[in-house]
Amino acid sequence: MRKLSAALVAAALVIGTAGTAHAGEAGRQRCTTVADGTPLRDALAGLPDEEASGALLLVNDANGCRQGTAGVADVHSGRTVPIDGRFRIGSMTKTFTAVVALQLAAEGKLDLDQTVQHYLPDLLPAGTAPITVRQVLTYTSGINHVPVPNKQTEWFLAHRYDRWAKGSQIDTAEPLAFAPGTKQRYGNVDYIVAGLLIEKVTGRSWESQIQRRIVDRLGLRGTTAPGRDDEVRGPHAHGYEATDAGWVDVTRADTSLQWSAASIISTAPDLDRFLVALFSGHLVPEPQLSEMFTVPAGVKLYDGNDDPADDQDAVYSAGLTKLLDLPSLTVWGKSGDRPGYNNAMAATRDLSMRLVYSVNTLHMGGTDQPLRSQRIVGAVLQGR
Numbered sequence: 001m002r003k004l005s006a007a008l009v010a011a012a013l014v015i016g017t018a019g020t021a022h023a024g025e026a027g028r029q030r031c032t033t034v035a036d037g038t039p040l041r042d043a044l045a046g047l048p049d050e051e052a053s054g055a056l057l058l059v060n061d062a063n064g065c066r067q068g069t070a071g072v073a074d075v076h077s078g079r080t081v082p083i084d085g086r087f088r089i090g091s092m093t094k095t096f097t098a099v100v101a102l103q104l105a106a107e108g109k110l111d112l113d114q115t116v117q118h119y120l121p122d123l124l125p126a127g128t129a130p131i132t133v134r135q136v137l138t139y140t141s142g143i144n145h146v147p148v149p150n151k152q153t154e155w156f157l158a159h160r161y162d163r164w165a166k167g168s169q170i171d172t173a174e175p176l177a178f179a180p181g182t183k184q185r186y187g188n189v190d191y192i193v194a195g196l197l198i199e200k201v202t203g204r205s206w207e208s209q210i211q212r213r214i215v216d217r218l219g220l221r222g223t224t225a226p227g228r229d230d231e232v233r234g235p236h237a238h239g240y241e242a243t244d245a246g247w248v249d250v251t252r253a254d255t256s257l258q259w260s261a262a263s264i265i266s267t268a269p270d271l272d273r274f275l276v277a278l279f280s281g282h283l284v285p286e287p288q289l290s291e292m293f294t295v296p297a298g299v300k301l302y303d304g305n306d307d308p309a310d311d312q313d314a315v316y317s318a319g320l321t322k323l324l325d326l327p328s329l330t331v332w333g334k335s336g337d338r339p340g341y342n343n344a345m346a347a348t349r350d351l352s353m354r355l356v357y358s359v360n361t362l363h364m365g366g367t368d369q370p371l372r373s374q375r376i377v378g379a380v381l382q383g384r
Contacts, residue, residue, distance in 0.1 A: 034068035039379035047071030052372045054081040054237045057357040058268040059380055073237035086222050086236040086265050087358040089343055090336030093264040094191045098137055098319025100209050101194050102288040109201045119200050125172055131180045136190045137318035138296050142176035145189035151365035153241055156339055164256040167196055184314040185302035188261035195260025206260045218277055222267035230254050232265055239340015242362040250339040268356040271345045279351050291318040339364040342373055355380045
């Protein structure tokens, strides 16, 4: 998980809940290019640099809709980053998967209180504690992921085209990390299980359900669940990794390891459209939508030790993250990254402030939010 800096939290305290534009009105506003001399333009300035090759952002708030790009999309041609460029959204995929699962729950095809073992009786070893669908969607299952250093440069470059069978990412040899429902541990494995559940109850591929239930329904022209395609199709900024030998293009990669947890490709305009439809209740009805804005009560983040002194409260719901929770401001959204791309989408519950950005980072992995991403978020939180 990429961590927000203390500076961004402080900035959030300044702006309160300014901006009350209705979601529908905001969605129809014509976007302008971020102006020179503004914090948003300053946040994009200086690219490429040692951290990133390029960036794009799309902001909707009380000041209207603004968009901007910086840096290079292709180091060889010098082509600039396109505002509608595709990028690998990484773990933002989980929000899409949660939407489909909750749609199925609303249709009575998937019971959130029923067990994984009921739907997928051969997935987990006999004797595994009962795990509910809701626990999978909120990362409280305790299921383990096969350990793979997929964000380490050497491993990625050697294995970027490896093909993983669906479900082979789940480590069934290890006992559960904790009793289901007692802790929260963020990772891909729960959303791999969610993908398997979707396929089981629909009899169709996860990719087809993302396409039919979200992409086609909302007319998302730049969004795909790529399946076996290792390319980023359409206009896009290439992703690079800085090595001793220079920048290595890491755009192409097989996504089967990440699959239903982190494989989707999208654009900033598409993700903004997705956020508006989701938060407005047009994709998931109540009461299922409430699952996306409800963090499990009384649950702490799993830290691998038994010392309660350093426990932190859970922050993840079904498909979303409570990114900021302050008296003056609550922001929900989801971050995601793949080699060459660090991204996020975020909004207030009333959609009066929305942000989508993608930064083409040059150093994969890590737990802290890139400085460039912090600058973008900080500029938005200042409300300018």
